[in-house]
Amino acid sequence: MIDIKALQNNFDEIANKLQKKKIDESLLQNLKELSLELKEKKAILETLQAEQNAKSKLFPVYQKEGKDIASLKAELNENKQKISIAQEIMREVEEKLSAIAMGVPNIPDESVPLGVDEEDNQELKKVLDIPTFDFEPKEHWDLDADQAWIDFERGVKLSKSRFSVLKNDGARLERALSNYMLDFNRSRGFEEVSVPFITNEESLKGTGQLPKFGDDLFKIEGENLYLIPTAEVPVTNLFRDEILTADELPIKLTAYTACFRKEAGSAGRDTRGMIRQHQFGKVELVSITTPEDSDKIFDEMVSCASDLLKSLGLAHKLVLLCGGDLGFSAAKTVDIEVWLPGQNRYREISSISNTRDFQARRAKIRYKEGKKNILVHTLNGSSLAVGRTLIAIMENYQKSDGTIEIPEVLKEYMR
RNA sequence: GGACAGGUGGGUGAGUUGGCUGAAACCACAUCCCUGCUAAGGAUGCGUAGGAGUAAUCCUACCGAGAGUUCGAAUCUCUCCCUGUCCGCCA
Structure with a gap:
């Protein structure tokens, strides 16, 4: 608010x-x-x-x-x-x-560029050169014909469109990635938590998904409960209605959760492949900080996600979102877009936001500074969307014979 | 899901013939004094939110949540939520 x-x-x-x-x-x-x-x-x-x-x-x-x-x-x-x-x-x-x-969005930072949509976003930097191939790189769904890592048809049979099943090394790679990401984040000072995938209305109001964006959420029938669209909801709300002490801050957490989204506004977009699913795994970073520290922590989170991609050898770019593309709760957001050779373009794989005191005011998260209670700053960012990382590895590590190499850092996780 | 018992400030815990109790006491914590050494003693302070005022201070709301009875409710009634124990069920 x-x-x-x-x-x-x-x-x-x-x-x-x-x-x-x-x-x-x-x-x-x-x-x-x-x-x-x-x-x-x-x-x-x-x-x-x-x-x-x-x-x-x-x-x-x-x-x-x-x-x-x-x-x-x-x-x-x-x-x-x-x-x-x-x-x-x-x-x-x-x-x-x-x-x-409750319906008024957060105030954008001074540094946020003017603009109406993604066309007006500002590229901050590119990391790693995009790979070259001596053959025509395939998109992940074509590649998959050889690998049989992703079973789209049976995902639909089990649930509906935009659900899929991972098999063979695909399933193992997903688990390896999640574990690797959590370990990486821990090495950067983010403590691991494991939280519910279902939360109540209060929590969703606290982080800003409700009351305005209920259409994007899966609600549990007959209950005041929803499937989480992101770990940001349960992890940030861990501290809802609490008054923290100054020496507890900053709190830096990382969590793996499944995320569930109706994708209500995305009819017809990315219907092919695994880019836009109703359920996907994501490792999230959440920080609770003093107002003074939040810019510094924000940069740390961006670096964390970018370095993670770098360690996987995936070329990407950092993009500062313009006002029109900024989410409801965010004062400032940096998206990270990974290079997908098959699609021949960069695609979003991470999004890091500083909400300043916007969520803190809604969720009543404060800390004590002497006698006064001050709203904290809350920040969140993906590090990374697991499914999209899997795709990125498939497309970037493909060989001319249709096989896929496993990135060096993941090998020990695949044993 | 069924039965019983409960939900009071950071913690423990008083407060049921409704009225100086927003809340005793103790612990924890903070500052100061004394003392001097890894202890003890003393003083003061110590919930949240909103409003008025330069300030001292004052007003309002909140004792799980909501509604009700009453001039007046933490204290009575109802609904819901949660916790504990026992039973049932289950990874």
């Missing part, structure tokens, strides 16, 4: 910054007015409540002194009516306010 108080005080500045995400200024104006109205209505209610409290305390006194209670009681009964009306009014304003506030 954005800082409503800041919106009251620096309206123009915030409205201006949110232009990058194409947010209508009238919506913000509405939000500001509602917040001021709420303050006003709340003051009215609190005055009435104070009166009720004070006068209620007179009852035992009157009784002791033998005074008449009836008139006082009548007076307070009347006041009680006023209170319930004031309460109703306040609740209405509050609901309107929170409905809008």
Whole structure:
């Protein structure tokens, strides 16, 4: 959630910054007015409540002194009516306010470039040269005809389209990759956690997937529970409603989870192959930091993911997302795109975001600085999407005879 | 899933004939004093959120969540959630 108080005080500045995400200024104006109205209505209610409290305390006194209670009681009964009306009014304003506030995206950083879509993203750097082949490199689904690593048909039989089954060395490679990634991240100071793949509504509100993006989630029928779209949800929410101490920070965690997405807005896109599945494995990085440290940790996370790809010998580039391409909760995002020779293009394989205090405000994650409680910064990033890494290895390590070499660092994980 | 017992501040734990209890006491923690050495003693402070005020301070809400009864609820009623124990079931 954005800082409503800041919106009251620096309206123009915030409205201006949110232009990058194409947010209508009238919506913000509405939000500001509602917040001021709420303050006003709340003051009215609190005055009435104070009166009720004070006068209620007179009852035992009157009784002791033998005074008449009836008139006082009548007076307070009347006041009680006023209170319930004031309460109703306040609740209405509050609901309107929170409905809008929960739907306003995070404010982009100063450094985020202007732009409407991925065309306007800014390339930061390329890492490793793209490999050359003395034959025509195949796409992973063609390659797979020889390997039989991925069984698309039977994935569909078991579930539906956009599900697949891994077999043979494909299945083993997936597990090797997950293990390797976790070990790599641990060597960079990220502690491993294992979390539920199903979370409740509160958690999804905390990280920003709800209430706005419910269509992207698989909901469990009859329960207030959802399949997680990313480990970011359970791992960040580990600290929801908590007040941490300064010396606990930064908290740096890594977790492997399956991720589940409806891909509601992606009809027809990437229907072939394993690029866009309803279920995929991902190793995630999550950091909880002080505001001062969050830029530094962000860079560490980007390096971690980039170095991981480098260690696998996979050429990639780092891209700074423009305002229009930035996600709902992110103030700043760097995507990492890996080179896929078969497709002859770079494809997203990781996305690292600093949400600043946006999620922390929603999830009430704070830390103690002296006597004050300060919102932490939360950051998350993939390191990496396992399925896409598998594809990248297939396409980059393919031989002219259709076999696939295993990257050196993974060999010990494949024994 | 069934039966019973519970859910109070960082922890332990008082508080049921409803009313100076937002919450005793103890522990932990922080600062200071004393003392001096890996101990002891003393003083003070120590929940969250919002609002008013330069500030001291004051007001409101919160004792698992929500609703209700009442002039007034941590204390009574209802619903839900969670924890423990026993039973059932199960990797």
